Amino acid sequence: xxxxxxxxxxxxxxxxxxxxxxxxxxxxxxxxxxxxxxxxxxxxxxxxxxxxxxxxxxxxxxxxxxxxxxxxxxxxxxxxxxxxxxxxxxxxxxxxxxxxxxxxxxxxxxxxxxxxxxxxxxxxxxxxxxxxxxxxxxxxxxxxxxxxxxxxxxxxxxxxxxxxxxxxxxxxxxxxxxxxxxxxxxxxxxxxxxxxxxxxxxxxxxxxxxxxxxxxxxxxxxxxxxxxxxxxxxxxxxxxxxxxxxxxxxxxxxxxxxxxxxxxxxxxxxxxxxxxxxxxxxxxxxxxxxxxxxxxxxxxxxxxxxxxxxxxxxxxxxxxxxxxxxxxxxxxxxxxxxxxxxxxxxxxxxxxxxxxxxxxxxxxxxxxxxxxxxxxxxxxxxxxxxxxxxxxxxxxxxxxxxxxxxxxxxxxxxxxxxxxxxxxxxxxxxxxxxxxxxxxxxxxxxxxxxxxxxxxxxxxxxxxxxxxxxxxxxxxxxxxx
Amino acid sequence: xxxxxxxxxxxxxxxxxxxxxxxxxxxxxxxxxxxxxxxxxxxxxxxxxxxxxxxxxxxxxxxxxxxxxxxxxxxxxxxxxxxxxxxxxxxxxxxxxxxxxxxxxxxxxxxxxxxxxxxxxxxxxxxxxxxxxxxxxxxxxxxxxxxxxxxxxxxxxxxxxxxxxxxxxxxxxxxxxxxxxxxxxxxxxxxxxxxxxxxxxxxxxxxxxxxxxxxxxxxxxxxxxxxxxxxxxxxxxxxxxxxxxxxxxxxxxxxxxxxxxxxxxxxxxxxxxxxxxxxxxxxxxxxxxxxxxxxxxxxxxxxxxxxxxxxxxxxxxxxxxxxxxxxxxxxxxxxxxxxxxxxxxxxxxxxxxxxxxxxxxxxxxxxxxxxxxxxxxxxxxxxxxxxxxxxxxxxxxxxxxxxxxxxxxxxxxxxxxxxxxxxxxxxxxxxxxxxxxxxxxxxxxxxxxxxxxxxxxxxxxxxxxxxxxxxxxxxxxxxxxxxx
Numbered sequence: 001x002x003x004x005x006x007x008x009x010x011x012x013x014x015x016x017x018x019x020x021x022x023x024x025x026x027x028x029x030x031x032x033x034x035x036x037x038x039x040x041x042x043x044x045x046x047x048x049x050x051x052x053x054x055x056x057x058x059x060x061x062x063x064x065x066x067x068x069x070x071x072x073x074x075x076x077x078x079x080x081x082x083x084x085x086x087x088x089x090x091x092x093x094x095x096x097x098x099x100x101x102x103x104x105x106x107x108x109x110x111x112x113x114x115x116x117x118x119x120x121x122x123x124x125x126x127x128x129x130x131x132x133x134x135x136x137x138x139x140x141x142x143x144x145x146x147x148x149x150x151x152x153x154x155x156x157x158x159x160x161x162x163x164x165x166x167x168x169x170x171x172x173x174x175x176x177x178x179x180x181x182x183x184x185x186x187x188x189x190x191x192x193x194x195x196x197x198x199x200x201x202x203x204x205x206x207x208x209x210x211x212x213x214x215x216x217x218x219x220x221x222x223x224x225x226x227x228x229x230x231x232x233x234x235x236x237x238x239x240x241x242x243x244x245x246x247x248x249x250x251x252x253x254x255x256x257x258x259x260x261x262x263x264x265x266x267x268x269x270x271x272x273x274x275x276x277x278x279x280x281x282x283x284x285x286x287x288x289x290x291x292x293x294x295x296x297x298x299x300x301x302x303x304x305x306x307x308x309x310x311x312x313x314x315x316x317x318x319x320x321x322x323x324x325x326x327x328x329x330x331x332x333x334x335x336x337x338x339x340x341x342x343x344x345x346x347x348x349x350x351x352x353x354x355x356x357x358x359x360x361x362x363x364x365x366x367x368x369x370x371x372x373x374x375x376x377x378x379x380x381x382x383x384x385x386x387x388x389x390x391x392x393x394x395x396x397x398x399x400x401x402x403x404x405x406x407x408x409x410x411x412x413x414x415x416x417x418x419x420x421x422x423x424x425x426x427x428x429x430x431x432x433x434x435x436x437x438x439x440x441x442x443x444x445x446x447x448x449x450x451x452x453x454x455x456x457x458x459x460x461x462x463x464x465x466x467x468x469x470x471x472x473x474x475x476x477x478x479x480x481x
Numbered sequence: 482x483x484x485x486x487x488x489x490x491x492x493x494x495x496x497x498x499x500x501x502x503x504x505x506x507x508x509x510x511x512x513x514x515x516x517x518x519x520x521x522x523x524x525x526x527x528x529x530x531x532x533x534x535x536x537x538x539x540x541x542x543x544x545x546x547x548x549x550x551x552x553x554x555x556x557x558x559x560x561x562x563x564x565x566x567x568x569x570x571x572x573x574x575x576x577x578x579x580x581x582x583x584x585x586x587x588x589x590x591x592x593x594x595x596x597x598x599x600x601x602x603x604x605x606x607x608x609x610x611x612x613x614x615x616x617x618x619x620x621x622x623x624x625x626x627x628x629x630x631x632x633x634x635x636x637x638x639x640x641x642x643x644x645x646x647x648x649x650x651x652x653x654x655x656x657x658x659x660x661x662x663x664x665x666x667x668x669x670x671x672x673x674x675x676x677x678x679x680x681x682x683x684x685x686x687x688x689x690x691x692x693x694x695x696x697x698x699x700x701x702x703x704x705x706x707x708x709x710x711x712x713x714x715x716x717x718x719x720x721x722x723x724x725x726x727x728x729x730x731x732x733x734x735x736x737x738x739x740x741x742x743x744x745x746x747x748x749x750x751x752x753x754x755x756x757x758x759x760x761x762x763x764x765x766x767x768x769x770x771x772x773x774x775x776x777x778x779x780x781x782x783x784x785x786x787x788x789x790x791x792x793x794x795x796x797x798x799x800x801x802x803x804x805x806x807x808x809x810x811x812x813x814x815x816x817x818x819x820x821x822x823x824x825x826x827x828x829x830x831x832x833x834x835x836x837x838x839x840x841x842x843x844x845x846x847x848x849x850x851x852x853x854x855x856x857x858x859x860x861x862x863x864x865x866x867x868x869x870x871x872x873x874x875x876x877x878x879x880x881x882x883x884x885x886x887x888x889x890x891x892x893x894x895x896x897x898x899x900x901x902x903x904x905x906x907x908x909x910x911x912x913x914x915x916x917x918x919x920x921x922x923x924x925x926x927x928x929x930x931x932x933x934x935x936x937x938x939x940x941x942x943x944x945x946x947x948x949x950x951x952x953x954x955x956x957x958x959x960x961x962x963x964x965x
Contacts, residue, residue, distance in 0.1 A: 083525075089526070091526070096526065099526070101525070101526070102520060103520050103525070200527075200529065201527065201528070201529050202528075203527050204526040204527045205527065209764035237529050237531075238529070238532065238765070238766055239529075239764075239765065239766075315761060318561075319559050319570070322561060322563065322570020323526070323568060323569045324570075327568075328524065328525075329525070329526075340565060340625075344563055367561070368759060369759075372761070
């Protein structure tokens with residue numbers, strides 16, 4: 001087994017025992033990048049030189065000994081939506097093709113402070129709008145399990161990098177499923193924490209009330225270890241929560257005995273690939289056999305989730321993306337005779353891709369005078385009801401399990417001509433963002449060589465339970481093998 | 482035909498907080514362009530706003546001073562529009578749930594009666610940056626530069642109420658604005674310097690025949706950079722509307738700009754072109770929940786307002802209203818008087834000395850009262866000396882002039898210049914004898930019972946003594962000597 005195919009927790013142990021150096025791990029990762037990046041395209045930018053310097057720095061720390069953070073010396077990919085000081089940050093868009101931030105996103109800064117090694121900036125759907133990582137200026141990311149298939153999106157680059165060994169860990173962001181769905185497609189594990197758990201400072205906003213940064217790794221404990229570092233209140237983000245952060249790694253070993261698992265009927269109905277349904281229910285059954293209590297629940301307002309999501313997310317996006325106007329940074333398209341307004345038009349018309357423009361237009365319409373009440377306000381009401389459904393369900397259960405995606409990874413280009421079909425891929429993931437809940441995707445088998453993802457949903461700020469249930473499942477599967 | 486005006490202001494006030502509304506950059510004027518900027522106030526991708534608590538406190542302070550209802554639940558909204566001085570493509574402002582609503586500001590109306598002018602709402606928002614064009618106007622400019630120093634400086638918008646006691650004349654408009662500025666300075670939240678853009682007004686105006694109860698369409702006039710231009714703009718606009726109505730026309734609801742060169746209002750945009758700002762709650766900022774203590778603390782710490790000081794000065798010191806108004810017009814003057822009066826035995830005389838003498842000295846030096854070198858305690862002491870007859874008024878003035886130059890205590894100046902009054906009766910008598918010898922005619926007139934020329938003799942003695950004689954003592958002495 002190559003070093004780059006190992007998980008972060010193993011590598012952290014090896015580093016501590018002096019069995020391996022961070023430079024060796026990093027070189028292994030870049031060797032894999034040299035081998036596979038041409039076909040996978042997980043990165044928009046790779047940062048080999050920086051990475052090797054950071055790796056050497058980590059090795060120096062190890063040689064001095066002492067208590068070092070678990071992430072020290074571990075290679076991490078960073079979704080290109082997070083600002084990295086001095087490193088180009090494009091958001092997968094032409095409009096930011098040459099943008100170099102002057103500051104670090106808080107989550108990235110925390111990784112740096114913990115001694116992680118940055119491999120590069122991971123590919124993504126432009127401004128995180130998409131479910132396949134096909135809407136990127138850098139071209140699509142391909143699924144490492146089958147390069148004719150998409151990696152999922154929008155954090156497709158992050159998930160594919162971890163899956164292929166082009167990185168050990170990755171930072172992703174999730175607005176409607178953008179961590180969980182690509183993790184399911186690529187066969188890796190990813191957690192979207194509770195809204196407010198991780199600072200959004202430096203995350204280039206798509207939909208501010210839904211966006212959340214999360215962790216991607218090969219195992220549940222890898223996610224826990226990364227989440228541990230990036231969580232916590234940030235004075236630079238007022239929406240980041242003051243709720244105290246538990247030790248996520250400690251939660252992992254508590255087992256599944258007595259845990260009440262809710263199965264929402266609405267998430268297993270029409271539209272779900274029956275083979276996926278079978279895999280997910282198999283996973284639940286395995287947990288039940290080992291002491292979990294399975295309870296059928298209802299989330300009656302689930303059918304409104306996709307609609308509410310696309311109204312709220314696009315409304316916020318139409319405003320969030322107004323700053324990309326060619327005035328201050330990024331791409332500008334103007335002609336000598338043109339006035340300022342013409343510059344705006346040309347810059348935004350040629351700088352944004354089709355899907356981004358579609359969502360800006362939709363969102364502009366949603367917020368327009370005369371339509372605001374019918375669309376935006378109504379969507380907010382639906383959102384409140386969806387949240388209430390979860391609140392009620394969580395009176396009876398400790399976590400909820402569902403599929404991540406209704407379908408298996410699809411072929412490149414398959415859904416590009418039908419945006420509505422693409423939007424429906426998010427059907428099981430968006431309601432968590434609307435309700436602000438933590439959710440994890442972890443592999444629960446394969447169908448014809450393509451991975452299937454199990455989604456575990458927790459109460460607000462109860463990532464501990466999500467991780468615990470996930471870790472229990474992982475261990476049971478390992479025992480079976 | 483005679484018309485009634487219905488006038489309503491939207492006033493923007495720059496708050497003098499240390500730092501900007503949503504970031505830690507300093508609020509500063511007259512500094513090189515783009516030196517107080519950061520990722521937040523230049524709208525860098527991923528940057529997030531963090532609310533300045535002090536600015537909220539200032540908004541509440543204004544609300545309390547203007548008798549508003551304070552909303553304990555409040556929130557910020559985004560006002561979306563494109564302009565190069567607006568780095569995010571939206572302005573963070575308030576729409577639903579502003580901090581303060583339904584207040585009023587009492588003025589003396591044209592009829593001499595108190596009139597509570599309605600205030601609809603007060604909300605907090607961020608200022609935009611500043612454009613510097615290569616030529617006079619945006620349209621003709623080859624290029625324009627943006628300075629973001631002003632971006633995100635806290636602005637308080639105070640919106641008048643059309644339906645509830647709007648202003649009824651241009652004169653009332655002036656009084657309202659002056660009073661508003663006075664109050665905002667008193668409560669210390671803004672310097673309100675119009676020429677620095679710290680106080681900016683848009684004004685809504687409609688007219689109707691005197692006594693009519695229906696409304697005509699109103700116009701909004703923007704871009705008036707001084708009191709004078711505002712008065713001119715209102716005057717012009719009122720006449721323009723009257724002419725339209727008299728020729729049987731209809732007022733279009735539109736936004737106008739005041740052209741300071743041509744002194745006219747010019748159309749900017751019609752109602753149809755009114756932009757749709759697509760307001761919606763800003764998801765980057767939490768709802769603001771003000772607790773009772775926060776509001777109560779602001780209420781109890783509210784500085785005395787001008788009308789309260791007027792009343793206090795009139796009641797406590799028996800000073801006439803006109804003088805009380807002069808002493809309170811400016812908070813710094815009022816503060817100066819208050820500091821003096823604590824040490825003064827004769828408040829009425831103090832008031833007179835400040836209004837007449839201190840103001841004279843300040844005017845000659847073109848200085849503000851804040852820069853006055855005369856320590857309030859020393860000023861009070863000088864007035865006490867005059868009151869006690871220890872120095873004459875004219876010597877007092879001389880001492881005051883010196884105090885203004887040197888900042889010294891009056892006694893130090895008296896010693897230094899030998900201005901101690903002549904207490905010694907023999908010395909006084911010698912002086913008087915000399916004067917009487919020089920004016921035998923006058924002396925005989927007095928002896929015959931004509932008292933009028935006594936003043937002349939006193940004046941002569943004062944001149945000879947260089948003002949150091951006490952006029953009362955001189956009169957006494959004349960009476961004793963001549964026994965008229």
